Amino acid sequence: MSPDEYCQDKAAQSGSSFYYSFLFLPKSRRLAITALYAFCREVDDAVDETSEDSIARQKLNWWRGEINAMFAGAPTHPVSRALSPHLGNYELDVKNFLAIIDGMEMDLNQTRYLDYINLKHYCWHVAGVVGILSARIFGVTNPKTIEFAEKLGLAFQLTNIIRDVGEDARKGRIYLPVNELQQFGVTAADVLNARHSDQFVALMQFQYERAQSCYEAALAVLPKEDRRAQRTSLIMARIYRTLLVEIKNDGFHVLNQRISLTPIRKLWLAWITYVRG
Numbered sequence: 001m002s003p004d005e006y007c008q009d010k011a012a013q014s015g016s017s018f019y020y021s022f023l024f025l026p027k028s029r030r031l032a033i034t035a036l037y038a039f040c041r042e043v044d045d046a047v048d049e050t051s052e053d054s055i056a057r058q059k060l061n062w063w064r065g066e067i068n069a070m071f072a073g074a075p076t077h078p079v080s081r082a083l084s085p086h087l088g089n090y091e092l093d094v095k096n097f098l099a100i101i102d103g104m105e106m107d108l109n110q111t112r113y114l115d116y117i118n119l120k121h122y123c124w125h126v127a128g129v130v131g132i133l134s135a136r137i138f139g140v141t142n143p144k145t146i147e148f149a150e151k152l153g154l155a156f157q158l159t160n161i162i163r164d165v166g167e168d169a170r171k172g173r174i175y176l177p178v179n180e181l182q183q184f185g186v187t188a189a190d191v192l193n194a195r196h197s198d199q200f201v202a203l204m205q206f207q208y209e210r211a212q213s214c215y216e217a218a219l220a221v222l223p224k225e226d227r228r229a230q231r232t233s234l235i236m237a238r239i240y241r242t243l244l245v246e247i248k249n250d251g252f253h254v255l256n257q258r259i260s261l262t263p264i265r266k267l268w269l270a271w272i273t274y275v276r277g
């Protein structure tokens with residue numbers, strides 16, 4: 001199996017909404033973004049699929065070394081070997097890859113966030129930076145497009161947090177800010193024990209509205225001249241915002257289930273967004 005095939009399998013097996021947005025890209029950009037996605041999956045799995053924190057930290061440190069080796073021209077892992085040819089073509093920065101790894105390590109250091117400011121810092125590391133790298137792969141001529149990518153990454157991560165409240169709670173993690181739980185009268189025990197209530201719905205409505213405002217803020221700064229190049233980002237935004245509305249329409253029953261869109265619906269949304277530009 002070639003490095004590109006390894007990354008393709010990693011992306012396809014995940015069933016992620018992102019995979020469907022990659023299908024319409026030219027080959028070189030598609031290979032690059034698929035390799036980036038596979039890297040994100042590898043370092044995320046290093047934390048989520050490892051029971052011992054010490055071993056997870058060792059894996060993340062290994063990846064730090066591998067990223068530095070990749071930029072030195074000596075990658076060894078299939079993912080870094082797949083990424084290597086694209087580093088110069090799309091001006092990908094070593095600091096951004098290391099920032100993603102730092103974000104994954106944050107999950108080993110804390111399971112609560114006091115307020116939205118602290119949560120945004122986490123989101124920048126695990127999603128905003130990914131947005132920056134992705135935007136560079138898709139094509140950037142105006143610096144405002146980088147701002148668009150960061151803001152969109154935040155919106156994506158806030159959507160993930162809403163969708164995965166129950167799944168994260170079962171891992172002992174609550175990403176909903178502590179002061180907002182208090183504001184709406186929801187306790188950490190309520191979340192950890194999957195107690196759905198009117199207060200929880202109100203809390204999630206607040207999270208929903210903030211996520212939607214982040215999508216609007218991102219789209220508002222996307223320069224017209226880069227809109228066509230960033231169609232893949234727009235496809236991802238269309239799929240994620242549709243998911244967000246589905247969660248709301250289901251009454252925010254996210255404590256005991258993980259709401260998702262069917263593959264055919266994701267493909268349809270991707271196609272419609274691509275055609276409309």
